[in-house]
Amino acid sequence: MTGYDTADVLVVGSGIAGCAAALAAAREGADVLVVTKATRPEDASTDWAQGGISTTRGDPESLKADVLAASDGTADEDAIDVLLEDADDAVEDVLLETLEVEFDEAGDDFDYTREAGHSVRRILHVDATTGTHILRPFLEYLDDHERVEIRQDTAALELLTHEGRVHGVVTDEKADGNPVYAGATVLATGGVGVLYPRSTNPDDATGDGIAMAALAGAEVADLEYVQFHPTAFDGDDPFLLSEALRGEGAVLRNGDGERFMPDYHPDADLAPRDVVARAVAREREGTDEVVLDVSTLEDEFEADYPAIAEKCRDRGIDGDEIPVAPCEHFLCGGIDVDDRGRTSLDRLYAVGECARTGVHGANRLASTSLLEGLVWGLRAGADAVGNGNDGEVIEAPDLRNSDPELPERFAAEKFVRLQRTMDEYLGLERDLEDVARAGAVLRRLKGEVDAYTRTRTSRSLYELRHACVTALLIARSAAENPESRGCHYVVDEGANQAEPETPADD
């Protein structure tokens, strides 16, 4: 074997969870290597996070009740307790003291905002560009840290495993693969947006970590719970219209200009996200028209949400009514981990969206993902250090790169089929017979991809393979769960129907 890299702790992914893991491990004295396939480390999902980061605001029990209610009673109470135990210290220590994030203020306090499912104002934010204002200083801080190296444009392709222990990953840094051996490996690879035609994720969210971990034998859980955001811009190149807008008074209206959320849920526009998403889809049937009316905002749309307002203007919207449709947003399940981010494989950790901690259950409460990533990232990074790097070097798989043109075309074609299948059968509403049909289509697709990659490979083929594996796992979880809960809505099961409950009281 010619040439390889080593690290005490290897982190795959450069969002808030990966950064937190790197920070905690470096603080413990470990040499940390962060690899990200993005050409700029800041191009992680965290950078796209708008609403904010929840705090307990001195009342953890009330946040716990809201997390549980949003999850339809399915979230793991022990996991929520872990989150609440660390939440405020992590925000104080890392975000306020270390990174000096300047959250919006009102008078002599923070300007706490509110989103759907939150019974009180407790969300810290920087207008609606909170993720950017956390991630950029985080990466700058780590970049200056003597124990941390960040390597961009470096995709992790496979885990290096031997007898149930993970020894690192193979990256695509060299044409025939570059092994990175590590005492512990932390997957922080984000979500699965690319599995769907419309998503609020960056366009490289191909489920890499979940697929690599599952292929190596790690346990995964709750993958049927794919969260759709109710208010993404309805048009090409969708973008998020933060739930904070509804938290501050914006309302949804149907094609007749009528408010409809009061008919679906007592909390109206601030009902749990899955309920609002299905209601928006229902109201769009036949008309394709639902708008978010920002004229009712207590805030100033242009002044308080400048980034969103600019995106609307760029797409020719200059009035108060913004066309919206649901769109894939967040995977609530993932690689199963414990309270320290440990997976079922020795020396493999998972944090952030690719992990399933149990905090979200069947439906995630708004503005808890940055917090979960921060808390579990810190826990996993600190725990990972104890493993050391025993210097064991195992044989890395041989990668066969070929003419890049050919795999690119093949991958692009197959991605279209994959997205169409997921959209049609594993979207907001699921019919279990269709889910089984989707499983068969996805199995065939994966077979074609496996056959093709026997003789050649490239980053996009690995991404396609990871996407197929993750899609199949989602289809399998959905097929195995006949019960409608949160984001997994089984049409013929009958429960939790997105039908109006009471006459409109607008």
Ligand code: SIN
């Ligand atoms: C939003 O700003 O609406 C998204 C917040 C979240 O997904 O937590």
